[in-house]
Amino acid sequence: MILLLSINLPTILIFYILHKTKPQTVTTLPPGPPPLPLIGNIHQLGRAAEPHIYLHHLSKKYGPIIHMKLASRPLLVISSAKLAKQVLKIQDLAFCSTPNFLGQQKLSYNSSDVAFTPFNEHWKEIRKTTQIHLLGNKRVQSYRHVREEEISRMITEIYSSTSEEVDLSEVVLSTGIRILCRITFGKRYEEGGSERKVFHRILRGFDALATVFFVSNYFPAFGLVDKISGRVKRADVMCKAMDSFYQELIDEHLESKKIKDEEEDMLAVLMKLKNDDESSSGLTWDKIKALLMVSLV
Known part of the structure; x- marks a missing residue:
């Protein structure tokens, strides 16, 4: 990675200088911590041990709506119930689409699913x-009979266990997976x-x-x-x-x-x-x- 950055550094600097010399359009953005060139505020979020606490402290300084940048991607941080209602309910259509990240695009067959597909x-x-x-x-x-059968098996498994201790988290997770697999594609692993x-x-x-x-x-x-x-x-x-x-x-x-x-x-x-x-x-x-x-x- 160091070698790649060394090779690309001159190109990045030239790109940045050309970008800064272009006429900048005037925009009215919410306040927020000043970003660094190219990386934006990634360094601040990356080193925060508890990001939610860090963002809470930022809201005390900059207010309930904060503008940050993750490299080239703009980020809005909402820190009040009133604004959350605007984003999640009243103006939901303006905010509901998901960004086109490479990994998610590959997983969803180029946004063919219902989770990673933009609103359209x-x-x-x-x-x-x-x-x-x-x-x-x-x-x-x-699918009620599937749920009942698998929960019955789970209870039997716990009851018949020869161990003095039973890991309920593992048992419940395994039961959930079996129910899911039977409902989704009819197989019990x-x-x-x-x-x-x-x-x-x-x-x-x-x-x-x-x-x-x-x-x-x-x-x-x-x-x-x-x-x-x-x-x-x-x-x-x-x-x-x-x-x-x-x-x-x-x-x-x-x-x-x-x-x-x-x-x-x-x-x-x-x-x-x-x-x-x-x-x-x-x-x-x-x-x-x-x-x-x-x-x-």
Whole structure:
């Protein structure tokens, strides 16, 4: 990384000098701590042991609305209930879209899901499909037997344990994963099994890709650094493994016999919508995989 910065430093300085010599447009921005050239306020947030406490102290100095910069990205910090209501409710449409971060774009099949998609007509359609066909009251009630069976197994597991101590956090987490898997794609992963290990590896891959720092997220002009450092290649390898996991689930559903409506898992519902000529969902395989990702995570 030091070598890369040394190589790119002259280019960065030239870019900065040219940028500063351009006529600056007059804007009225909220107050905030002065940013450094190029990196903005990243250094201040990065070294804060407790960011929420640090931002609280800033609000006492600069007021309930603060303007900061994460490199090229503007950041607004809201520190009052009145302004929070404006942002989250009254003017929700102006603030509800998510930024286009590289890792999230790859995970969501280029914003084909309902979590990382900017607010637009596509998001409205996907959300409508999710609300009606996956999370509607009738559909949720159809999975009641799954929840009851798995909770019954959990109680039996705790009752029959030979150990004097039971890690309830681990037991409840395992039960939640089993319920989720059965509801989402109709499979129950046993503890310690090979399929369970693959599933956990997929979740760890998501966590790594969603939180990794990509230079291009904050310095779009220097996206080449991500390729040279190997971050893009590692992200592609992770996404390929996840795609293979989703595709295997889809292939299993395509090969299986017809399932009764009351026993359909979420993947089966999405596949039926995709094949339904009368459906206006516009689902594709990529959209279905992106929705699978959201359901699992």
